Amino acid sequence: MWNKIYRWVLSISVIGIIGLITYIGINIYLDNETRSEQKAVVKSEVEELEEEKTDNKEELALTELSKDKLAENNEKGYLNVFGDPKSKDEITEKMFKKYLNYMAHQKVYAEQMWGFYEITPERIDFLLEVLEIKTYEQEEVYKDILTRWKQGEFSQAVEDHNKVWKLQDGNVGRATRLLTEEEEQAILDRYN
Known part of the structure; x- marks a missing residue:
């Protein structure tokens, strides 16, 4: 009987650890993707500002x-x-x-x-x-x-x-x- 309980606890623990690792991995992946999107937005905004500067040279x-x-x-x-x-x-x-x-x-x-x-x-x-x-x-x-x-x-x-x-x-x-x-x-x- 103890052997069954031990296997059952071990199985649940392994499943829990796999679930935790999966959860952390997904969060890291999504976090990196969000950062990449934010960097792309910032880069786009900087490029727009640079274009504006160039376009406004005559005004300046x-x-x-x-x-x-x-x-x-x-x-x-x-x-x-x-x-x-x-x-x-x-x-x-x-x-x-x-x-x-x-x-x-x-x-x-x-x-x-x-x-x-x-x-x-x-x-x-x-x-x-x-x-x-x-x-x-x-x-x-x-x-x-x-x-x-x-x-x-x-x-x-x-x-x-x-x-x-x-x-x-x-x-x-x-x-x-x-x-x-x-x-x-x-x-x-x-x-x-």
Whole structure:
């Protein structure tokens, strides 16, 4: 009788273990299949975003901001070299940083940038003259950047951009490299 009970318990145990192994195997298989499907969905979404980026390249092209401003502010009388109706003594530090940042956009590449101001001797001189009559918290940083730019030295433009960008509490649009001469010229040709 004990022999029958022992066989019966052993049979049930073996069937239970086989059932448990089957259950675990099926769950692992389904889990892997679900992960594969999720990976495929994520990959598809990433590819769509990449296509969107490529399709929107024209939309992301930089605009020379002063051209639009000159047209908008034409009736306001005096316009500074950036197209704003603000004289040198009316330039706030916030505006100053914006001018400098957007001038740097002519020289640097970042994933996202919204417009630029062409770097001209007149604009550099204008900002240096502003520094002579105004006191700003970061004026030494600005003066250092503008002095180098006035001498035609733009090798540190990425660092210059990112310094000013940080001072503006930037979180999108960090510059990652200098533009090639061809890339910069293409931007300028579009507006000249």
